[in-house]
Amino acid sequence: GNSVTQMExxxxxxxxxxxxxxxxxxxxxxxxxxxxxxxxxxxxxxxLKATKADDKGSNKGFEATYRKETTSFHLEKGSVQVSDSxxxxxxxxxxxxxxxxxxxxxxxxxxxxxxx
Amino acid sequence: KAGVTQTPRYxxxxxxxxxxxxxxxxxxxxxxxxxxxxxxxxxxFLFEYFSETQRNKGNFxxxxxxxxxxxxxxxxxVSTLELGDSALYLCASSLGGNVNSPLHFGNxxxxxxx
Numbered sequence: 001g002n003s004v005t006q007m008e009x010x011x012x013x014x015x016x017x018x019x020x021x022x023x024x025x026x027x028x029x030x031x032x033x034x035x036x037x038x039x040x041x042x043x044x045x046x047x048l049k050a051t052k053a054d055d056k057g058s059n060k061g062f063e064a065t066y067r068k069e070t071t072s073f074h075l076e077k078g079s080v081q082v083s084d085s086x087x088x089x090x091x092x093x094x095x096x097x098x099x100x101x102x103x104x105x106x107x108x109x110x111x112x113x114x115x116x
Numbered sequence: 117k118a119g120v121t122q123t124p125r126y127x128x129x130x131x132x133x134x135x136x137x138x139x140x141x142x143x144x145x146x147x148x149x150x151x152x153x154x155x156x157x158x159x160x161f162l163f164e165y166f167s168e169t170q171r172n173k174g175n176f177x178x179x180x181x182x183x184x185x186x187x188x189x190x191x192x193x194v195s196t197l198e199l200g201d202s203a204l205y206l207c208a209s210s211l212g213g214n215v216n217s218p219l220h221f222g223n224x225x226x227x228x229x230x
Contacts, residue, residue, distance in 0.1 A: 034218065043120070043206050043221035044159075089159065101172040102149030102164030102210065104219060109158065 002027045006090050006107035013080055013114050021075040021110045023064075023090035031092040033057075033066055033073040034104065038087045047075075047088070080114045087111050118143065120209050120222035128228045134195040137225045139207030141188050147212030148190040149219060150182060153204040162205075165190055166212045194227075202229045 007022040025031065032051045036044040048057030053068035062077045073090060090107040093100060121140040129135050141148050149172075150162040161174040165184035182192045188209075194201055204224045211217035 036221075041223070043122075043223040044208075046218050046220070049218055100147070100210065100212065100217065102147050102166075102208065102212075102219065103161045103172050103174070104149075104151075104159075105161075106159040 002031070002092060002094060002105040004090050004092055004105055004107035006088075006110050009109075010111035010113060013112070015082055015114055015116050016079045017114075019075070019077040019080045019084075019112070021088055021090075021112070023073045023075065023107060025071050025073065025090075025092050027071075027092055027094055027105075029094040029096070031094045033064070034091045034093070035062070035064055035073070035075050036089045036091060036106075038089065038109070040086075044089065080112075082114045082116055085112055085114045120207055120220055122205075122207050122222035122225050124225060125223065126226045126228075128230065129197050131197055131199060131229055133197050134193065135197060135227060137192045137194075137205055137207075137227070139190045139192070139209075139222060141190070141207075141209030142220055145209035145211055145220070146188050147210045148184055148188065149208045149210075150190070150192050151206040151208065152176075153206055153224070154202075159206070162192070197229045199229050201227065203227060 034049045035047040037047045048059040050057040050066035056065045087109045091104040123138045147166045149164040164172040168184045179195045184190045206224045208219035208221045
């Protein structure tokens, strides 16, 4: 089956620190990979995605590279801000025959807290 | 463009009752997926609808059901509620069938079963 493992949290950083949240996966088939972010009281927002090996997704200063050889999709940001405090989810979707059936497999989430 | 809208935001029900949750997708999106989020199990896929047809289903009991209307709006129903059904229920929409069309989530319905 498919599974996603994220580094255990919570992660606490000072503003302007470097962020890495590790994510590894197992999948039957060739997955697309995603990072979603969830702010308190809200749903999930797509942060970035990558659909094939060596693709780099980026958005709002966050980056992640699809590494097929290590089955990883680690999230990084060079300088975090207090406003980045949220829960981050790594996820995958295996597209069957070119059709998405809306089923994402999520990691357990990593709580990030950034202090001023 | 309006996002995914879920109603109601909060719901309190008693064990044994049934509940219906509603989801309006982004205009033009034809696929609607439902997820359950709990502290213990995390985010789990319930089912997906496209053009009024259920195309995919997760590992949930038959008490969980859904439907989609011709305007792509979707409802999810849970019958004979149990305490363990307390969760945040998230709806997500996408164009459907396109790998470059990621899921867009609503803010969820928080269901509490007492």
